[in-house]
Amino acid sequence: MGFSPRQSRISKRKKPRRAPFERRIIRSSLWLAIPGLVTSGILIWLQDWTSESKLALLFGELLICGLIVAAHHDQIIRPLQTLANVVGALREEDYSFRARMAVPDDALGELSLEVNKLADLLAEHRIGAIEATALLQRVVEEVDIPLFAFDPSEALRLVNSAGERLLQRISPRLLGRTAAELGLKTCLSVQNASVIPLRFNRDARWFVRRSSFRQGGVPHTLVVLSDVSRALREEERLAWQRLIRVMGHELNNSLAPIKSIAGSLHARLSGTTLAAEEREDFERGLGIIEARAASLNRFLQAYRQLAQMPPPVLKKSTLSPLVTRVAGLETRIEVKVIPGPEVSVMADPDQLEQMLINLVRNAAEAVLEGPPSKSPSEADSPPKNGFEPTVVVSWKLLEKAVDLTIEDNGPGLLNPSNAFVPFYTTKPSGSGIGLVLSRQIAEAHGGSLELTNRPHERGCRVRVILPRPAL
Secondary structure: OOOOHHHHHHHHOOOOOOOOHHHHHHHHHHHHHHHHHHHHHHHHHHOOOOHHHHHHHHHHHHHHHHHHHHHHHHHHHHHHHHHHHHHHHHHOOOOOOOOOOOOOOOHHHHHHHHHHHHHHHHHHHHHHHHHHHHHHHHHHHHOOOOEEEEOOOOEEEEEOHHHHHHHOOOHHHOOOOEHHHHOOHHHHHOOOOEEEEEOOEEEEEEEEEEEEEEEOOEEEEEEEEEEOHHHHHHHHHHHHHHHHHHHHHHHHHHHHHHHHHHHHHHHHHHHOOOOHHHHHHHHHHHHHHHHHHHHHHHHHHHHHHHHOOOOOOOEEEEHHHHHHHHHHHOOOOOEEEEOOOOOEEEEOHHHHHHHHHHHHHHHHHHHHOOOHHHOHHHOOOOOOOOOOOOEEEEEEEOOOEEEEEEEEOOOOOOOHHHOOOOOOOOOOOOOOOHHHHHHHHHHHOOOEEEEEEOOOOOOEEEEEEEEOOOO
């Protein structure tokens, strides 16, 4: 069924514009007043009065009628305008306006009451939303895990303080940059709940969790990073401890009879009639067996320290005399101590001292290997004259921790990733547990230990972060 051209033209005609509400009120008031004016005008004109009196009376009646119409208009329009202003203020999120004449048992008053109640409710919700937002922002800022929010174009829109510390930049320099520019592209592409390294902190392992939310109708991606390096290292340490216990049990069962038999055979050599050359060979062989058994036993006892280290007994300890005492224990070279601010830490003094002894000894042994010209990059160059082995210990205060640094000018690390692997050592007489034990002590105190090559100079840098006691 189609429409005719005439019907189409009719349908396109605009509807007649409706008169404004104020004009309709005035029109309605006039239609109510006109019958009375006409009737009273006829009655006045039929009276036996002078024309001037009749006109004056009619004029007065018109004036009074106009005043009544104006008052009626004001009584209806003004409250509605007030309500419109209040609703407009609510739309602009200004909840300070209230409607007048808000009284019960009155139609317009009840409407004003409801509008005022709506304004109170919106104001309450607005305050609640502001407080909830402020609380959420505070919680996000206080959470010690990095949080990032990216829009659909992978541009950063939100970052908390932990994220700023991870990226080592403040939020104004981060917001608007893409995930690829920030080195977080992998966080958006890997499977959710994955453990990954990040390019700016390869020693750490980060557990990535992603979720979606909408802001202003636009979907965003929330990325939460958790540093699981310490947990993974703890699991690794427990695995090493179990391995060491098994190895220790088996080795002890073998070392004791080997050492005993070697000693018995060595004692019986004196009563034999062997030739001098044969006797010497037997004595040398048995001596090697006894020496290697004793060396293996010492090796095993060293690893038991790693497997059986007790938890620290924390007490308030002053850092300066502890560092000075440890530096004085190293007699092969002079360890320079750069005094920092006076500070105390909650630590086990014995374990903390053992950790510092291990680190200072490692630094001293590194610089005593020779000048840095013997590093791989300069292996073919001649030694530098005037090389002075240097080990420097210093510390500074952070917001809630102490940053203790030990630097040396030795050849540096050839393979930093193996530095904290148990059993791994580059020293002929090393056991491979010094650094592992030191990091274990630092983490048992709630801190951390980081070993890196110095960025612009030869040598190594050890950073030990220890928490300060709350004031």
